[in-house]
Structures are given as C-alpha cells and as structure tokens.
Amino acid sequence: MNSVIAYITFRGMLGRRRALLLFLLPAVLLLLSIVLRVTGHSDLDTATALLMQFGLGALLPLLALLAGTGVIAPEIDDGQIMYLLTKPIARPVISTTKFLVAVVLVIAFGVLPIFVSAVIMNGMTANLATGFAAGALVGGIAYCALFIAIAVLSRFAVTIGLIYALVWENLLARYASGAKTLSIRQWAISVTDMITNATAVKADVGTATAVPLLIVLTVAGVVFAGWKLRTLSITGTD
Amino acid sequence: MTSVIHDIGYRHYDGPRLGRGYAVRSLFVHNLRAAYGLGRPAKAKIMPFLLFAIMLLPAAISVAITAFSASAGLGKSLPLIRYSAYAVYLQPLIAIFLAAQAPVLASRDLRFHVTPLYFSRPLSRLDYVLAKYGAVATALLILLATPVTIVFIGALATEQKHLDTHTVQFLAALGGCVIFALVLGGIGLVVAAFTPRRGFGVTAVMAVYLLSSAAVASVQGIAESQTRFGIARWAGLFTPFDLVDGVQVWALRLKQSAPEPPPSGLGGPVFTLACAAIVAGSLAILYLRFRKAGAQ
Numbered sequence: 107m108n109s110v111i112a113y114i115t116f117r118g119m120l121g122r123r124r125a126l127l128l129f130l131l132p133a134v135l136l137l138l139s140i141v142l143r144v145t146g147h148s149d150l151d152t153a154t155a156l157l158m159q160f161g162l163g164a165l166l167p168l169l170a171l172l173a174g175t176g177v178i179a180p181e182i183d184d185g186q187i188m189y190l191l192t193k194p195i196a197r198p199v200i201s202t203t204k205f206l207v208a209v210v211l212v213i214a215f216g217v218l219p220i221f222v223s224a225v226i227m228n229g230m231t232a233n234l235a236t237g238f239a240a241g242a243l244v245g246g247i248a249y250c251a252l253f254i255a256i257a258v259l260s261r262f263a264v265t266i267g268l269i270y271a272l273v274w275e276n277l278l279a280r281y282a283s284g285a286k287t288l289s290i291r292q293w294a295i296s297v298t299d300m301i302t303n304a305t306a307v308k309a310d311v312g313t314a315t316a317v318p319l320l321i322v323l324t325v326a327g328v329v330f331a332g333w334k335l336r337t338l339s340i341t342g343t344d
Numbered sequence: 345m346t347s348v349i350h351d352i353g354y355r356h357y358d359g360p361r362l363g364r365g366y367a368v369r370s371l372f373v374h375n376l377r378a379a380y381g382l383g384r385p386a387k388a389k390i391m392p393f394l395l396f397a398i399m400l401l402p403a404a405i406s407v408a409i410t411a412f413s414a415s416a417g418l419g420k421s422l423p424l425i426r427y428s429a430y431a432v433y434l435q436p437l438i439a440i441f442l443a444a445q446a447p448v449l450a451s452r453d454l455r456f457h458v459t460p461l462y463f464s465r466p467l468s469r470l471d472y473v474l475a476k477y478g479a480v481a482t483a484l485l486i487l488l489a490t491p492v493t494i495v496f497i498g499a500l501a502t503e504q505k506h507l508d509t510h511t512v513q514f515l516a517a518l519g520g521c522v523i524f525a526l527v528l529g530g531i532g533l534v535v536a537a538f539t540p541r542r543g544f545g546v547t548a549v550m551a552v553y554l555l556s557s558a559a560v561a562s563v564q565g566i567a568e569s570q571t572r573f574g575i576a577r578w579a580g581l582f583t584p585f586d587l588v589d590g591v592q593v594w595a596l597r598l599k600q601s602a603p604e605p606p607p608s609g610l611g612g613p614v615f616t617l618a619c620a621a622i623v624a625g626s627l628a629i630l631y632l633r634f635r636k637a638g639a640q
Contacts, residue, residue: 127547127548134559147566155562159565164554165555180541265443269440277434
C-alpha cells in the first residue's frame with residue numbers, strides 16, 4: 107500500500123470524464139428504485155428482480171470493469187506506468203494499491219448504491235439490503251481482482267472482461283448451467299442468499315463452493331497482477 | 345532594394361487530381377478495413393475476427409444439426425434459427441464488437457489530433473462523418489448478414505419445405521440487418537467520439553447498451569408481473585435491440601424476437617421514427633463534434 111500511488115490513481119479516476127460514468131451508473135439504479143417506491147410497486151419480489159438483474163447483473167460488473175481496468179490500463183497504454191515502475195517501489199505494492207483503489211471505488215459507486223436502493227424499496231425487510239450489499243461487496247472485490255489481472259496481461263482487457271461478463275456469465279450460463287459454477291455473479295448471489303430471508307433470491311451455486319472460489323480468485327488475481335507487473339513490456343498497437 | 349523570388353527547383357504536382365469523391369471513398373475503405381483490424385498489427389485483428397468467428401458459430405451449428413437430423417431421418421427435421429432473430433439472440437456479441445471497434449474508428453483521430461490533416465484535403469466535415477458512419481454500418485452489416493446468409497444457404501442445401509417463404513423471410517431479415525447496422529453504428533460512434541481515451545470508449549459504449557437493456561428488462565419484468573402490458577411494450581423503445589426488432593415486426597412483417605412486441609396501433613410508426621431519429625441525430629452530433637475537433 108502506497109499512499110501517493112493511491113492518491114494519483116484516485117485523481118486519475120475521478121478527475122476525468124470517466125467520473126461522469128461512475129456517477130451515472132448508480133444514478134440509474136437509484137432512479138429506478140425511487141420510481142418503484144413512489145408508484146407503490148416495490149414489493150420484495152420486484153426489489154429482488156431489480157437488484158439481481160440490474161444491480162448484480164449489469165451495474166456491478168460494469169463498474170468493476172471500469173474501475174478494475176481503469177486504475178492501471180490507461181497508464182500501461184500510454185507508457186506512463188514506466189515512471190512508476192522505475193521508482194524503488196515493489197511491483198506487487200503498485201498493483202495491490204491500485205487494486206485497493208478499484209475496490210474502494212466499487213464500494214462507493216456500486217455496493218453503497220445497491221444497499222441504498224434496497225433500503226429505499228423495502229427498508230431492512232428480510233435482510234434484503236444487507237444481503238445484496240454483502241453479495242455485491244464480495245462479488246465486486248472478486249471482479250476487481252480478475253479485471254486488474256486481465257488489465258496487466260492484455261491490452262484488450264476491457265473487451266476480454268466484457269466477453270467474460272456478457273458471453274460467459276449471461277449468454278452461456280443461460281443455456282449451459284455448468285458455466286454458472288464459474289461465474290462471479292452466481293457466487294455473489296450465493297452469498298446474498300445466505301444472508302437474506304427473501305425466497306425470491308435463489309442461488310444456483312452453494313456457499314460451500316462459492317466462498318472458497320471467491321477467495322481463491324481474489325488472491326490469485328492480485329498475486330498474478332503483482333507477479334506479471336515485474337515483467338511488463340510496453341508496446342503500442344495504435 | 346528589390347526582392348527576388350528565387351526558383352530553387354521545387355516542382356509542383358502535375359498529375360491527376362482525384363478529388364473529393366475519391367477521398368471519401370478512400371476514407372470509407374480505410375475505416376472499413378480498420379474496423380476488422382486489416383492494415384493494422386496482428387494484435388488488432390484478434391478481437392474483431394474472434395468475435396466474427398463466434399458470431400458464425402451458432403449459424404454453422406444450426407445448419408449442421410438440421411442437416412444431420414434430416415439425413416439421419418429422425419422423422420421431423422429440426423428447424424433452423426429464424427433469420428430475423430439472429431441479431432436479437434446474439435446481441436451481447438454484437439454489442440461487444442461495436443464497443444470494441446467503434447472507438448478504433450471514432451477515437452483515434454481525435455486522440456492523436458490528426459483531423460486537421462484530413463480537413464486540409466478537399467473533404468468536407470460531412471464527408472468525413474459520412475465515410476466513418478458508412479464504414480461502421482458496413483462493418484456491422486458484414487457481421488450481422490454473414491451468419492444469416494449461412495443459415496439461408498443451409499436452408500437451400502438441406503432443401504427445407506416452403507423455400508419461397510424462406511427466401512422472403514431471408515430478404516426481410518437482411519433489411520432488418522441494415523436497420524440494426526445503421527442504428528447501432530450511430531449510437532456506438534457518437535459515444536466513442538466523446539470518449540477519446542483508449543479503453544474508456546469501449547466501456548462507455550458498453551455502458552449505454554448494458555444499462556439500457558438491463559433497465560428495460562427489469563422494467564418489463566416488473567410491468568409484466570403487475571399486468572401493465574402497455575408499459576412493458578413501450579419500454580422496448582429505450583433499448584436499441586428491442587427498438588429495431590419492433591421495426592422489424594411492424595415494417596418488415598417479421599415475427600417478434602425481442603421479449604416484447606411493439607405496442608399495437610401507434611407503436612410501430614413511433615419505433616420506426618425513433619430509429620430514423622437516432623440515425624439522423626447521431627449524424628448531426630458527429631458533424632458538430634468533428635467540426636471543431638482540430639482546435640484543441
């Protein structure tokens with residue numbers, strides 16, 4: 107953990123137009139939940155559907171992709187990372203700091219809005235809000251670790267991350283249920299299911315599988331990013 | 345003191361001037377090639393061709409299964425994928441292709457500040473924008489129409505019943521592909537043109553697709569369960585794939601592939617107008633965006 111790198115990364119993430127998207131994504135969720143609340147359609151099943159489909163299904167992976175790749179990929183692209191790598195700072199410290207920044211951003215712009223949205227719709231009924239917040243938290247951390255590892259590995263990190271989140275977790279999981287076992291979204295739902303009493307939350311993966319896999323993926327992603335950063339080569343394709 | 349202009353031997357160009365039309369055509373071809381990574385390093389070719397290959401896979405599998413079940417004589421042969429449903433079923437892939445490749449065309453000229461070089465040629469701002477738009481739309485059309493054509497060839501090869509209906513449906517679906525290409529290309533280019541930083545444009549285009557479709561899907565699901573079918577149908581207006589599918593249903597008389605059909609009565613014309621507005625609006629926004637692009 108290095109506070110200067112963390113500060114610079116935060117500034118890079120929040121100081122540009124990128125920040126607009128960070129604010130816009132949770133705003134849509136909050137807006138939808140307020141509309142549901144005001145029109146009186148915010149029963150437990152509806153709230154669950156919105157949080158599952160929109161919160162965990164779209165908002166969380168997208169935010170984690172934006173944060174997880176955004177903290178490091180642009181610097182690798184334009185070569186600025188060299189100025190960081192030539193400082194006497196251990197490479198794993200650099201990548202871990204950037205990973206933590208991404209996690210903080212996901213918590214601020216993803217986990218908190220999901221919690222608030224659940225509270226708006228249902229209060230604290232059936233532990234729905236805490237359940238989804240916990241699921242989003244562990245899912246968000248795992249997504250960040252995965253995406254930061256991909257960002258160090260490839261210049262097409264965003265596209266690869268999208269293919270994983272959309273084709274694997276969405277398209278393939280719909281037809282081949284085996285794909286669900288290796289899906290961060292399903293692990294997050296599993297953690298949510300453990301905490302909430304709402305019957306509409308049904309996990310396809312048991313917690314006994316999901317929790318170890320979440321931990322393994324997160325640790326592996328962070329370690330890999332630090333290890334890979336030691337042998338990084340900078341070449342352009344544009 | 346008299347000044348003299350010395351002839352120091354510069355020669356001026358006497359060859360043919362190919363003019364504006366040629367410049368537009370060159371720009372179009374260059375951008376179309378760039379959309380598939382042709383003329384760029386091998387690494388830039390991986391993604392578009394990988395996505396193109398995945399896009400063809402379901403068509404090939406569908407034809408293979410139908411051909412196999414027909415030849416094995418399993419009684420009734422399994423139907424092929426519907427032509428007009430192909431784009432709707434595989435929309436995540438199409439959206440990823442658009443998100444990955446639209447910034448290649450729209451962002452790089454802005455990021456490296458080379459638009460003044462283009463505009464110092466006999467090429468107007470509108471020509472430039474039209475060439476880019478045309479290139480994106482054509483690239484998408486290739487992506488969308490190739491698998492549909494494969495399915496149709498499969499239908500011909502396996503001698504499906506009612507081949508005349510097949511032909512009509514296929515041609516109508518090709519029309520649908522053109523509308524898909526125009527609408528999606530416009531949205532993708534506009535978003536990418538405002539996010540010149542590498543990688544960010546991809547996420548921004550994707551965010552527009554993913555947020556609109558996820559929000560609409562949730563609203564539709566909720567409206568269905570509250571038996572508000574009108575709201576569920578009108579909601580399709582706000583996500584590109586449902587929108588174009590609505591036009592396919594209304595204008596091209598095809599079967600609905602999106603979760604909800606367009607609202608009856610006024611719905612079809614409104615959906616069609618919305619498509620036209622997206623195409624015209626994105627052209628206008630792109631024109632305004634690139635008009636002063638060199639100034640920064």
